[in-house]
Amino acid sequence: xxxxxxxxxxxxxxxxxxxxxxxxxxxxxxxxxxxxxxxxxxxxxxxxxxxxxxxxxxxxxxxxxxxxxxxxxxxxxxxxxxxxxxxxxxxxxxxxxxxxxxxxxxxxxxxxxxxxxxxxxxxxxxxxxxxxxxxxxxxxxxxxxxxxxxxxxxxxxxxxxxxxxxxxxxxxxxxxxxxxxxxxxxxxxxxxxxxxxxxxxxxxxxxxxxxxxxxxxxxxxxxxxxxxxxxxxxxxxxxxxxxxxxxxxxxxxxxxxxxxxxxxxxxxxxxxxxxxxxxxxxxxxxxxxxxxxxxxxxxxxxxxxxxxxxxxxxxxxxxxxxxxxxxxxxxxxxxxxxxxxx
Numbered sequence: 001x002x003x004x005x006x007x008x009x010x011x012x013x014x015x016x017x018x019x020x021x022x023x024x025x026x027x028x029x030x031x032x033x034x035x036x037x038x039x040x041x042x043x044x045x046x047x048x049x050x051x052x053x054x055x056x057x058x059x060x061x062x063x064x065x066x067x068x069x070x071x072x073x074x075x076x077x078x079x080x081x082x083x084x085x086x087x088x089x090x091x092x093x094x095x096x097x098x099x100x101x102x103x104x105x106x107x108x109x110x111x112x113x114x115x116x117x118x119x120x121x122x123x124x125x126x127x128x129x130x131x132x133x134x135x136x137x138x139x140x141x142x143x144x145x146x147x148x149x150x151x152x153x154x155x156x157x158x159x160x161x162x163x164x165x166x167x168x169x170x171x172x173x174x175x176x177x178x179x180x181x182x183x184x185x186x187x188x189x190x191x192x193x194x195x196x197x198x199x200x201x202x203x204x205x206x207x208x209x210x211x212x213x214x215x216x217x218x219x220x221x222x223x224x225x226x227x228x229x230x231x232x233x234x235x236x237x238x239x240x241x242x243x244x245x246x247x248x249x250x251x252x253x254x255x256x257x258x259x260x261x262x263x264x265x266x267x268x269x270x271x272x273x274x275x276x277x278x279x280x281x282x283x284x285x286x287x288x289x290x291x292x293x294x295x296x297x298x299x300x301x302x303x304x305x306x307x308x309x310x311x312x313x314x315x316x317x318x319x320x321x322x323x324x325x326x327x328x329x330x331x332x333x334x335x336x337x338x339x340x341x342x
Contacts, residue, residue, distance in 0.1 A: 021126045022289060024078035024297035025107055026052035026086060027313055028119030032320040033334060035087075036061035037133055037208050037276045043322040047139065048090045048265035048334055050105075052076050052120045054083030054280050055318050061085075061278065063131040063204060068280030074316035076120065078297045080306045084280035086123060088192065088239060089139065089264040089273065090326075091179075092333060093248045096256055099329045099342040103243045103262065108189065109163035115297070116310040117242075124238040126222055127290050135208040136194045137274025144177040144271045150193070150218030152273050156180040157187035160246050170238065171219045178270040181260045186246040188262065192275040194237040196223025197230035208276075235290055239275050267333050 031050045039045040041060045051057055054072030072083040091103040107117035115122055137152055153175040157166050167173050170191045180188055195212035205211040212234070217224020223236045245262065254261045266272050285304055294300035299307050324334055329342035 020293035020295045021124060022079075022294060022296065023115075023122065023124050024082075024307070025115040025117045025122055025310070025313070026077035026120045027117050027310075027316070028105075029053060029055060029057060029076045029085075029316065030318040030320055031090065031102075031119075031326050033322045033324070034059045035276065037135060037278065038139075044324075044334075044336075044338070045322075046266070046335065048326060049087045049276075050090050050119065050121075051085060051087040051318075053085035053278075055316055056083065056280075057085045057318065059321050063133065068278065069282040072280070074313075075308075076313050076316040077123065078307050078313055079285075080308055081282040081285040081304065082280065083282065085278045086121065086239060086275065088121065088190075088241065088275045089266060091188075091190075091243045092263055092265060093245070094255060094259075094261050094263055095253050095329075097253075099331060100333050101248075101329050102327060103245055103248070106160075106187070106242045106244050107162055108240050108242045114163060116314070118310075118314040122240040124220070124236075124240070125286070125289070126220060126236040126238065127293075131203045132279035133204045133208055133277065134194060134212050135274060135276050136192050137272070139266050139272050139274050140268070141271045142268055147177045147271050148214070148218070149175060149177050151214060152193070152270075153177060153191050154179050154270055154273075155189040155191070156182060156185040157189055157242070158184050160186045160244060162187070162242055169219055169221075170240070176270065179260055179262045181262065183249045183251060186244075186249075188243045188245055190239075190241040190243065190273060191220075192239040192241075192273065193220055194275070194277060195230075196234050196236040197226035198232040198234050199230045200232040235286070237277060263333075265333060265335075267335060 033045045035045045054068045056071035068083040092100045107115040153171040197213045202211040213230040215224035288303035292302040324339045331340045
């Protein structure tokens with residue numbers, strides 16, 4: 001990463017289109033049980049992830065030798081120059097009969113109108129203050145009180161129209177750490193906001209978290225003032241995922257014990273939501289994009305940014321490195337044992 005990745009804090013408001021920030025679609029690269037950040041070199045990691053970005057993603061990605069811009073031949077994200085990798089856990093529907101099915105993902109139009117996603121997620125780089133990596137959230141946490149609602153949250157979307165904005169700024173208002181469980185929620189928007197303060201020294205840390213920190217701000221506001229231990233401002237990175245739950249609204253198939261039918265691939269709820277990030281922008285294009293006030297998912301000649309058409313980034317996929325069935329009805333979540341079709 002260009003270590004001078006600094007700039008002025010920009011406030012994200014509901015009228016996000018008026019802000020100069022990158023906001024773009026990333027389609028599904030692969031869904032598999034690998035995690036080169038937490039479990040490097042391991043096939044069939046403890047839980048399933050959906051991964052987007054550069055196709056050099058692999059099970060090890062040794063930071064000393066892995067160079068995503070040089071090693072990737074395509075990216076499933078909008079900008080040709082972004083060969084980074086972004087990944088999260090996967091949401092499943094848990095049926096009364098004990099089977100599970102992956103909840104489909106759609107784009108989130110927001111201020112741009114429709115963003116086209118083939119699975120995947122939307123990524124924001126909100127201006128604020130090689131080999132950079134970080135993780136947001138805790139994959140084993142079950143306590144919502146240990147999660148800041150301003151950083152990781154869920155929103156009930158009462159329509160399948162992703163262009164019909166619901167509520168205020170991300171992670172505000174009635175948003176919850178827990179996954180909503182109501183038949184009025186035709187979609188559930190998940191938001192993961194990463195720390196925007198860096199210690200200025202380490203590109204990673206043993207737990208992939210202590211080299212970065214959250215500032216005094218809450219939500220998608222650029223991060224706020226940084227603590228003295230982490231004085232360097234980074235662009236605030238935010239993931240948005242739209243889980244289309246509309247086909248699972250028959251309460252007759254929800255768990256008989258009244259538990260939430262929507263869980264992440266760790267078989268845990270919202271407090272365990274998490275996201276991973278490995279930097280892979282070409283050269284100094286991200287620095288230039290911040291400096292030149294590039295906006296949304298458009299070409300930005302001043303920074304050398306080129307937006308691909310949806311058919312181009314949708315076509316960038318990768319075969320599973322840990323092969324198993326992850327679609328359709330499964331007898332159990334793939335947790336340790338191989339997934340088995342119901």
